Amino acid sequence: MLRQIPPVRDPNLLVGVDTADDAAVYKLTEETALVQTVDFFPPVVDDAFSFGAIAAANAFSDVYAMGGRPLLALNIVGFPVDLPKEILGRVLTGGAAKAEEAGVLVIGGHTVDDAEPKYGMAVTGTVEPGKQITNAGAKPGDALVLTKPIGTGVITTAGKREQARVDVLENAVAVMSTLNKAAAEAMVEVGVHACVDVTGFGLIGHLLGMLKASNVSAEVSLSDVPLLDGAEGLAADGVVPGGTQRNRSAAETSVEWSQKLQEHEKLLLCDAQTSGGLLIAVHENRMGALLAELEGRGVSSASVVGRITEGASSTVRVVD
Numbered sequence: 001m002l003r004q005i006p007p008v009r010d011p012n013l014l015v016g017v018d019t020a021d022d023a024a025v026y027k028l029t030e031e032t033a034l035v036q037t038v039d040f041f042p043p044v045v046d047d048a049f050s051f052g053a054i055a056a057a058n059a060f061s062d063v064y065a066m067g068g069r070p071l072l073a074l075n076i077v078g079f080p081v082d083l084p085k086e087i088l089g090r091v092l093t094g095g096a097a098k099a100e101e102a103g104v105l106v107i108g109g110h111t112v113d114d115a116e117p118k119y120g121m122a123v124t125g126t127v128e129p130g131k132q133i134t135n136a137g138a139k140p141g142d143a144l145v146l147t148k149p150i151g152t153g154v155i156t157t158a159g160k161r162e163q164a165r166v167d168v169l170e171n172a173v174a175v176m177s178t179l180n181k182a183a184a185e186a187m188v189e190v191g192v193h194a195c196v197d198v199t200g201f202g203l204i205g206h207l208l209g210m211l212k213a214s215n216v217s218a219e220v221s222l223s224d225v226p227l228l229d230g231a232e233g234l235a236a237d238g239v240v241p242g243g244t245q246r247n248r249s250a251a252e253t254s255v256e257w258s259q260k261l262q263e264h265e266k267l268l269l270c271d272a273q274t275s276g277g278l279l280i281a282v283h284e285n286r287m288g289a290l291l292a293e294l295e296g297r298g299v300s301s302a303s304v305v306g307r308i309t310e311g312a313s314s315t316v317r318v319v320d
Contacts, residue, residue, distance in 0.1 A: 012026055012028075013025075013026055014027055014129060014132060015066070015132060015134055019135055019209075020212075021066070021134050021135050021196075022037065022063075022135070022196060022197055023035050023063055023065070023068070023125075024036045025127060025129075025132045029129075032126055032128070032129070033127050033129040034124060034125070034126060035062075035066050035070075035124070035125040035126060035127050035132070036125075037059065038059070038120070038121070038122040038123070039058055039059045039120045039121065039199075040076045040078075040118050040120020041055065041058075041118060041119075041120060041274070043117055043119075044152075044156045045159060045169070045173055046159070047173075048090035048094065049091070049093060049097075050177065052091040052093060052094025052097075052119060053094040053098040054094075054173070054176040054177050054274060054275050055094075055095060055120045055121070055275075056073070056095040056098035056099055056121055057098050057176065057178065057179050057180075057275045058176070058199065058274060059073065059120050059123050060073075060098075060102050060104060060121075060179060060180070060181075061199070062123070062197060064179070064183070064184035065180070065195050065196055065197040065278055066125075066127060066133055066134065066195075067127055067131060067133035067184060067195070068125040068127035068184075069126055069127070070103075070104045070125040071103075071104060072104065072105050072123070072125075073104050073105070073106045073121040073122065073123045073124075074107065074108050074109045074110070074121060074122045075092060075095065075111075075119070075121060076119070076121060077109060077111040077118070077119055078113075078114030078116065078117060078118035078119075079111060079112075079113070079114060080113065080114060080116070083117070087117075091117070092119075095119065099121075101179060102179055102181060104123070133194065133195045135194055135195065135209055136194065136213035136214050137193040137194040137281070138193055138210055138218075138308045139193050139214070140308055140310045141284055141307065142194075142281040142283060142284065142307060142308040143283075143284050143287040143304050143306075143307055143308075144207070144218065144220070144279060144280070144304065144305050144306040145278075145279070145287070145291065145302055145304055145305070146198070146225065146278075146279050146280075146303055146305045147180065147277035147279075147294060147301070147302045148175055148178070148226075148277025148301060149175065149226035149277075150202075150203055150225065150227060150268065150269075150271055150273055150276060151172070151230075151235075151271055152172050152175065152176055152271070152274050152275070153240075153241045153243060153273055153274070154235050154240060154241070154244070154268065154271055155169060155172040155228060155230060155231055157234075157240065158234045158239045163234065163237075163239055164230065164234065165230060168229055168230035171229055172228055175228060175275075176275040176276075177275070180277065182299050183278045183297070183299050183302070185297060186290060186293040186296075186297050186299065187278070187282070187293075190282065190289050190290045191286060192282040192283075192290065193282060193283065194214060194281040195278055195280045196209060196210050196278070196279050197279070198273050198276035198279050199272075199273050199276055200243060200272050200274075201247055201272070202244065202269065202270040202272055203220075203225065203271070203273075203276075203279065203305075204220075204269050204316060204318075205247050205250065206279060207279060207316060208254050210279070210281065211314040212314040214281075214308075215314070216308050216309065216312070216314070217309045217310065217311035217313055217314060217316070218306055218307065218309055218315075218317070219306050219307055219309055219317045220269070220305055220306035220316055220317070220318050221306055221319050221320075222258075222261060222318060222319065222320050223320060224305045225268075225269065226301050226303045232264070232265075232268065235264040235265075238264075241272055243272035244267055244270055247270035247272055248270040251270055251316075254315050254316060256315060256317045257318050258318055258319050258320045261318065277302075279305075281308055
């Protein structure tokens with residue numbers, strides 16, 4: 001569909017749509033560039049406040065993935081006219097609370113009548129020109145570091161079907177609500193080659209985007225990928241969202257799966273995430289420093305999940 005839109009060319013547009021990166025970067029001066037992004041979606045949990053907080057954290061994540069600092073946000077709301085307005089108030093309060101935590105000013109927004117509630121934000125941030133971190137810089141030999149466990153798609157689907165334990169759902173909400181601010185600050189401090197945040201296309205889908213933009217391939221070890229508590233059991237029981245199944249189908253021609261992997265394990269690696277972690281490609285000599293910096297900033301679930309390999313085919317080899 002994007003082929004139908006005329007390409008945008010401007011010497012100050014440092015990052016556009018060409019590599020399907022997390023956000024656009026536009027140079028204002030030699031010292032300052034704008035980072036611009038937008039994201040919104042229907043509720044993933046029943047609690048309105050939690051939904052607002054998760055949606056805000058998710059929107060800010062695109063700026064963090066570029067190594068930027070989010071500054072301003074506009075609310076984007078779709079809301080049915082026949083639902084109590086108190087619900088919308090709780091959603092906006094959740095978003096505002098997460099924005100305050102991130103140091104982001106919510107300066108307005110726009111609301112439309114919609115058959116299904118939706119919420120998110122358009123976010124503006126800054127980064128120093130030339131210091132933005134894109135999805136296009138991964139190099140052979142790089143370690144792949146993931147900063148949050150995966151499985152939110154499976155768990156939130158189970159929550160909607162009332163099949164998830166309360167503690168499992170509460171833990172997933174806490175992970176989704178966690179800002180990627182500390183992880184971004186750690187990678188900027190250490191210096192890394194590439195980054196994407198893991199959201200709707202799942203771990204494999206977003207990794208494939210990085211590989212295509214960087215003209216490399218990768219290997220991922222399933223046993224090293226952190227999973228949310230309860231996610232594997234639910235996936236094995238067939239609790240899998242439609243988005244995850246579509247991700248699995250879309251990745252089929254680009255992934256070499258180990259014959260030891262079960263179908264639910266493949267689905268988990270393709271699970272459509274909400275407000276997931278950062279997937280970072282870092283030189284192997286800086287991997288230890290990055291993990292230490294992440295740990296020091298409270299990002300305790302970060303894990304080395306694979307490595308970048310030679311090969312312009314942009315494929316992923318998944319081992320057990």
